[in-house]
Amino acid sequence: MQPRAASEMSQESAAAAATGMAPAPAKAQPHVLLVSSPFQSHVNPLLRLGRRLAGKGLSVTFTTALRDGIRVFDDGDGGGGGVRVERLRGGGMWEPDDPRLRVPGDMARHVEAAGPAALEELIRxxxxxxxxxxxxxxNAFVSWAVRVAGDVGLPCAILWIQSCAVLSVYYHYVYSLAAFPSGDEADSSGAVTIPGLPELDMDELRPLLIYTSDQEMWRQMLVGDLGSMTEKAPWVFVNTFDELEHEAVAGLRKHIPLIPVGPLVEPDDGGVDDDDVHGCTAWLDAQPRRSVVFVAFGSLVDIGHDEVVEIAEGLASTGRPFLWVLRDGNRALLPKDALIDACGGDRGKVVPWCEQRRVLAHAAVGCFVTHCGWNSTAEALAAGVLMVASPRWSDQRINTRFVVDVYRVGVRAPATPLTREALRLSVEEVTAGPEAEAMAARAAILGEKARAAVGGGGSSDRGVQAFVDRITSGGAEP
Structure with missing residues (x-):
């Protein structure tokens, strides 16, 4: 729904005044409530989807069990971009500064227990x-929100924040649609074939929740999410775009109502970055084009002392300028003298946080050393930046497989944890190796396709618009 032009509304008001009648009140915008689990990697994509919905005329409110350290990028109107933010409260919900919220398992169990009553109260x-x-x-891991929506008679959509490929793996496992090794077989080498995906080996599958205990809380939440997708949610949004995962989307769409809406990356408007408290933009502006090695491992990966030292020495050995996001807890592991030596004066910059999508969009960045979480992977793909992948757990190894072997826009570091030599060799391969130029060309093409997908009339934009049209018309089915 697009707002009417001011001239149209003024003509309507003048006509009403001429007849002595008051103009009819404007019809209220349909109101969509976004419910997120309180992890930054879950908050960001859902907020970005919310801004797109708000940009198409919907009224949007975002809620989560806010806890200290979660950023909602408040710029005066809540979440920004027309999105209001309301903290999930009541029902016994802990306050944001409660130390129990710092323990992921305790936090998740508490939110699942207290969240339904708090959400019902918010809706009221x-x-x-x-x-x-x-x-x-x-979004994922709050399937209780789907139950609450059903209980109060509201339609519900789900946002899957990982790739469509990973969603397909989970779906085919839970519903026994593919032959997965089990028992002793799962501890040995093997492979799984799933429609629309390359053959995946056990090293890529073991970190997933399918090989955890049936009593594992996160696994139970995942099964709940998949059940909601097949039985309760008429829309399943996925943070991907059709041109990137066409075969995976086509294969899974036979089973669930998929709508690619990604990449859920905020566009860089070239304006001033008010969040750049550490001066990253000014520093990048002073670096040569495509020269900087950008290193960041997300909000959850903790690296030990030895790896911190190895990364510092590896970055120094590349001879290239670098920007390293090293959270305070990990930074304390690096001796001050070693940090100064690694930075080499102005050649390196180490910060506790940055606006990652702005850094990746900067022309000075030449490669991205990443854990290959899907948010980071999608942001790098949208920016057309080559990657050095150092995956740790969950979906990161499958994402790495696609980055290296399917999209062919990066390399996998030959050692995890990273060693100085593995880092140096990997950076050299993507920036100056025999395939570097071809990889850069492929990355640029993918970046163009990503921007086209979310642009007006693009494949992902059409999916968002179809949802908006259905909600605006009062329908609950896609």
Whole structure:
């Protein structure tokens, strides 16, 4: 739904005044409530989807069990871009500064227990304030929000924040649609064939939740999410785009109502970065084009003392300028003298946080050393930046397989944890190796396709618009 032009509304008001009648009140925008689990890697893509929905005329509110350290990029109107933020509270929900929220397992169990009552209360408050909720959009690991939506008679959508390939692996495992090794076979070498995906070996599959205990909390949440996708949610958004994962999307769409809406990356408008408190942009501006090695491992990966030292020495050995995001807890592991030596004066910059998508979009960045979490991978693909992958757990090894062997826009570091020599060789391979130029060309093409997908009329934009049209028309089925 697009806002009417000011001239159209003024003509309507003038006509009403001429007849002595008051103009009809404007129809309220349909209100969508976004519900996220309180992890930064879950918050970011859902907020970005919310901004796109708001940009197409919907009223959007974002909620989560906010805890200290979670950023919602508040710029005066809540989450920014037309998105309001309301903290999930009541129902016994812990306060944001409660230390128990710092323990992921304790936090997740508490939110699952207290969240339903708090969400019902929020939906009631919104209705009383004249903002009745028309639809709930929940991301992964909050399948309880889908149940609450059903209980109060609201349609619900789900946002899957990992790749479509990983979602397909989980779906085919849970519903026994492919032959997965089990028992002793799972401890040996083997491979799994799934429609639309390359053959995946056990080293890529073992880190996934399918090979954890049936009693594992996260696994139970995943099974709940998959059940909601097949039985309760008429829309399943995926943070990908059709041109990137066409075969995986086509294969899984036979089973669940997939809508690619990615990459969920904020566009870089070239404006001033108010969050750049560490001066990253100014530093990057002073570096040659495609020269900088950018290193970041997300908000959850912790690296030990030995690896911190190895990365510092490896970066120094590349002879290239680098920007390294090293969280305070990990930074304390690096001796001050070693950090100074690694930085080599102005050649290196170490910061506790940066606006990653802006850094990746900067012309000075030549490669990205990453754990290959899907948010980071999608941001790098959208920016057309080559990657050095150092995967750790969960979906990161499958993402690495696609980056290296399918998209062919990066290399996998030959050692995990990273060693100085593995880092040096990998950076050299993607920046100056015999395939570096071809990889850069492929990365640029993927970046163009990603931007086209989310641009007006692109494949992902059409998916978002179709959802908006259905909600605006009052429908609950895609």
């Amino acid at each position: 408050r919104e209705a009383e304030a004249g903002r009745p909720v028309a639809c709930v959009v929940a």
